[in-house]
Amino acid sequence: MKVYADHAATTQIYKEVLEEMIPVLKDGYGNPSSIYSIGQEAAKLLTKSRETIAGCIGAHPREITFTSGGSEADNQAILTAAELGEKTGKKHMVTTRFEHHAILHTLQKLEKNGFRITWLEVHENGIVRPDEVEDAIEKDTILVSVMAANNEIGTIQPIGEIGEICRRKGVLFHTDAVQAFGHIPIQTEEMRIDMLSLSAHKFHGPKGVGILYARKGIQLTSLIEGGAQERGKRAGTENLPSIVGMAKAAELSFLYLEENTRKVKQMQNELIAGLEKIPHARLNGDREKRLSGNVNFCFEGVDGESLVILLDSKGIAVSSGSACASGSHDPSHVLLGIGLPAEMAKSSVRISIGEDNTEEEISYLIQMVTEVVGYLRKMSPVWRELEKGERQHMI
Numbered sequence: 001m002k003v004y005a006d007h008a009a010t011t012q013i014y015k016e017v018l019e020e021m022i023p024v025l026k027d028g029y030g031n032p033s034s035i036y037s038i039g040q041e042a043a044k045l046l047t048k049s050r051e052t053i054a055g056c057i058g059a060h061p062r063e064i065t066f067t068s069g070g071s072e073a074d075n076q077a078i079l080t081a082a083e084l085g086e087k088t089g090k091k092h093m094v095t096t097r098f099e100h101h102a103i104l105h106t107l108q109k110l111e112k113n114g115f116r117i118t119w120l121e122v123h124e125n126g127i128v129r130p131d132e133v134e135d136a137i138e139k140d141t142i143l144v145s146v147m148a149a150n151n152e153i154g155t156i157q158p159i160g161e162i163g164e165i166c167r168r169k170g171v172l173f174h175t176d177a178v179q180a181f182g183h184i185p186i187q188t189e190e191m192r193i194d195m196l197s198l199s200a201h202k203f204h205g206p207k208g209v210g211i212l213y214a215r216k217g218i219q220l221t222s223l224i225e226g227g228a229q230e231r232g233k234r235a236g237t238e239n240l241p242s243i244v245g246m247a248k249a250a251e252l253s254f255l256y257l258e259e260n261t262r263k264v265k266q267m268q269n270e271l272i273a274g275l276e277k278i279p280h281a282r283l284n285g286d287r288e289k290r291l292s293g294n295v296n297f298c299f300e301g302v303d304g305e306s307l308v309i310l311l312d313s314k315g316i317a318v319s320s321g322s323a324c325a326s327g328s329h330d331p332s333h334v335l336l337g338i339g340l341p342a343e344m345a346k347s348s349v350r351i352s353i354g355e356d357n358t359e360e361e362i363s364y365l366i367q368m369v370t371e372v373v374g375y376l377r378k379m380s381p382v383w384r385e386l387e388k389g390e391r392q393h394m395i
Contacts, residue, residue: 002315003361007293008151008179008352009319014204014249021206021245032238033229042240049247053211056254057196058187065212065220065230066243070178070199072223073212074102076234077174077195080214080221081143082110084172090142092116096128098337099147100176107145122337126155126285134165143172148180152334152350153285154294156184163192172218178202178210182253183261183291188213198250200242205249209242260355264292267353267362271295274366278373280386280395284335284348295351298340300395301383302376304348310372311349316365319350343382344394 004012024045030038032046050061067073078093085091095107097119111117118136122128128146137144144166149156159175166173174195177186182203188196195218199210214220226235253260272295275281280300299307304320311318331345340348351365377383385391 001361001364003357003365004317005351005353005357005361005365006317006319007354008154008202008350010201010207011204011354012356013201013206013245014252016252017205017245017248020248021241024241024244028240028244032240033227045240045244046238049243052247053198053250056186056250057181057198057213058189059213060216062231063188063213063216065214065233066238067210067212067234068208068239069201069210070100070176070197071102073197073199073210074100074176075106076212076220076223077197077214078103078106078110078143078145079223080195080218081172081174082115083221084219085115085142088142090140092118092138092141094118094120094133094136094141094144096120096122096146096337098122098126098150098152098334099145100151100178103145103147103176104333124339125289126150126153126334126338127289128157128162130158130161130165133162134169137165137169137171141169141171143174145174145176148175148177148186149184149291150285150334151179152332153296153338154179154291154352155285156180156289156291159193160191163194166194167192179291181250182257183293185257188215194218200246200249203249203253205246206242209239209246211246256355261292263355264353264357267357267359268292268295270359271351271353271362271365274362275369278370280393281373282344282395284338284340293353295353297349297351298335298344298347298395299349299373300344300347300393301380301386302347302373303380304346306376307349307369307372310376311368314368314372316368319352320348341394 028042030042032043050064054061054064107117146157146162148159163173172194175193176197178199181198194215196213201207220233222233224235275297282298284296308320331342335345386393
């Protein structure tokens with residue numbers, strides 16, 4: 001049996017999305033910036049896509065800028081705030097230690113260039129506390145950036161409360177909603193969000209395309225200079241087929257959010273219950289305030305990467321952490337951020353399911369993870385020491 005259970009890394013493109021894209025790839029080749037008819041037909045598709053996506057997050061179409069994905073959108077949001085901070089003398093920003101690396105690395109660069117960054121600790125349940133965000137805001141704070149849901153442990157953050165605090169304090173609020181959109185409702189005005197990042201391939205759209213939402217009045221800093229596309233804020237001819245596909249994927253994700261969440265939540269509960277029967281296993285992150293498809297476990301005495309490789313030999317695709325950090329032998333910064341020791345963090349595996357998974361696949365997942373964990377423990381010198389009582393169990 002083949003089981004794809006790494007939806008947090010990327011998702012399969014919806015059939016309906018592909019059907020929307022193919023005619024544009026074949027016949028919609030006009031440049032949306034051209035004034036002749038073929039170009040203007042392309043421009044209409046661009047406008048329609050912008051309107052569709054804006055409607056899914058409660059925004060105005062002119063507040064949507066198309067990007068190459070979430071990482072670019074994150075970078076542009078942070079650097080926009082930095083430029084505004086330079087102009088106003090506000091050079092302090094607040095974020096958390098378990099953000100996506102697109103946020104962390106950009107802020108680390110700013111830190112080297114004279115900005116002060118407050119790195120909020122994340123508690124054991126993986127939830128940011130709004131009162132700690134408020135306490136971190138100072139007179140010269142220009143931006144708070146907190147992700148809507150974590151990409152490794154799936155914990156859902158109180159972004160509405162944080163947004164309200166930032167709006168009251170006169171501080172820009174950015175949220176990386178790449179992992180959250182399509183799983184939880186995201187409404188920019190209700191949640192007092194000033195800037196927001198999305199990436200299409202996380203909600204069954206094509207790769208290489210995303211958006212940055214910026215509330216009216218925020219003048220975005222251009223990362224790419226050239227033509228006047230995207231109102232001068234993102235040069236380069238728009239990737240129209242992918243934008244059209246993203247709009248369709250957003251529409252479907254928005255339309256079926258509640259139905260898909262119910263289905264996936266049921267399978268998630270079964271999966272968690274099954275894996276918790278494995279001795280010395282730990283679910284990472286809050287049990288309730290988490291994305292419906294995310295199941296992140298540590299299995300003491302097991303190397304997470306070895307577990308991923310052996311599960312792959314059984315036809316199961318899972319992850320030992322964020323796909324963006326693959327190739328790194330360091331323990332997950334997210335798991336370290338919620339207080340796990342490095343040894344335990346290295347024993348983790350992230351299983352992220354979607355609405356296209358089945359009950360049969362969940363049963364197979366439980367069976368194979370249980371078998372492979374048992375097999376790896378038999379070969380593990382660490383596990384032998386734990387069983388002999390030569391070292392204490394951490395789980």
